[in-house]
Amino acid sequence: MEMFRRGLDLYLKYRSALGYGLAATLTIGGESIFSKVVFECPCKDTWNLAYGLVFLLVPAAVLLILGYLVRTRTWRLLTNCCKQGCCPESCNTCWLNSCYFLELSCSVFSLPLTWMAVALLEGTYYVCAGSGSSIIAKRLCSAVSVNVTDCMTQMPLVPCKDSKLLPELQAFPKVLKAQSQIYGWMLIGVTVLVFMIVAFGSQCCSSMSFQQRKFWKIYVKQEEETFKDKLNTYAKALSQKNVDCFFRLPSNAENNISYIPTHEDWEKISSIHTFEKEKNFYSLLHECAGNLGTGDTYDQPQIENIAMTFKIEKKRKRTPSQIQ
Numbered sequence: 283m284e285m286f287r288r289g290l291d292l293y294l295k296y297r298s299a300l301g302y303g304l305a306a307t308l309t310i311g312g313e314s315i316f317s318k319v320v321f322e323c324p325c326k327d328t329w330n331l332a333y334g335l336v337f338l339l340v341p342a343a344v345l346l347i348l349g350y351l352v353r354t355r356t357w358r359l360l361t362n363c364c365k366q367g368c369c370p371e372s373c374n375t376c377w378l379n380s381c382y383f384l385e386l387s388c389s390v391f392s393l394p395l396t397w398m399a400v401a402l403l404e405g406t407y408y409v410c411a412g413s414g415s416s417i418i419a420k421r422l423c424s425a426v427s428v429n430v431t432d433c434m435t436q437m438p439l440v441p442c443k444d445s446k447l448l449p450e451l452q453a454f455p456k457v458l459k460a461q462s463q464i465y466g467w468m469l470i471g472v473t474v475l476v477f478m479i480v481a482f483g484s485q486c487c488s489s490m491s492f493q494q495r496k497f498w499k500i501y502v503k504q505e506e507e508t509f510k511d512k513l514n515t516y517a518k519a520l521s522q523k524n525v526d527c528f529f530r531l532p533s534n535a536e537n538n539i540s541y542i543p544t545h546e547d548w549e550k551i552s553s554i555h556t557f558e559k560e561k562n563f564y565s566l567l568h569e570c571a572g573n574l575g576t577g578d579t580y581d582q583p584q585i586e587n588i589a590m591t592f593k594i595e596k597k598r599k600r601t602p603s604q605i606q
Contacts, residue, residue: 323410334411342394349390402466405459
């Protein structure tokens with residue numbers, strides 16, 4: 283039991299780092315599987331370049347898009363941005379939003395850059411793409427004592443293991459792989475340098491001290507959890523009130539079937555709901571209850587009763603003995 287609690291505490295403390303580590307591990311493993319199982323260079327001059335670049339860049343683009351989609355901070359920044367504008371108040375707000383987006387992008391770009399760096403270090407995609415590039419082919423062919431036309435003709439066959447290359451061209455796969463690995467290390471170095479500059483810049487420009495910044499991060503996390511609990515409590519209270527109103531139940535009724543909704547009542551809550559700022563109804567059931575003449579407020583004793591019930595249910599779900 284004590285070991286379980288220690289493990290749970292370590293997970294809660296380092297879950298962000300563990301999440302990034304797991305995502306990076308899955309990205310590296312996925313790239314290795316793709317390069318060894320899925321990828322197979324066509325060895326055609328019209329396809330090599332496109333095929334290699336697709337495997338190198340498209341997965342990175344997908345990881346980039348997914349990185350933005352799964353982060354709450356993206357939607358916090360974009361929600362209602364088109365109506366009120368991304369810089370609604372002043373240049374200071376625009377600058378803060380830009381810094382916020384830059385910090386978000388630094389975390390989002392980690393996985394796409396990891397994919398590209400690992401792919402370049404392995405070299406499979408670059409060798410295929412480079413053999414189909416006329417620019418790279420001319421540069422390599424100009425360095426060997428072979429007719430340029432014959433060299434350019436055999437260049438697409440460089441990635442293929444069973445191809446019979448001219449003796450002068452047999453070193454080309456190693457040359458292309460060496461170029462790929464150089465670009466991979468350059469990408470890693472530039473990425474680390476940029477991330478270091480951004481991290482140092484954010485710390486240097488911070489208006490808070492080190493300990494105050496630490497307290498601020500803890501406070502924001504606790505505030506989000508408290509706010510989420512309060513949202514659940516009030517949402518539960520409001521939803522219970524609206525459901526009671528729909529079934530015409532008294533305030534403290536339990537399992538008392540005194541009214542069955544009509545077909546028209548069911549139709550009113552069965553269509554698609556769109557939020558309107560003027561009406562401030564969050565669902566068709568909420569709107570139906572509002573049209574029946576009820577307000578959106580709950581008596582304080584009722585809210586406290588629901589909140590207490592919610593806390594008890596939440597505590598039961600989080601009890602370690604229940605998990606074991």
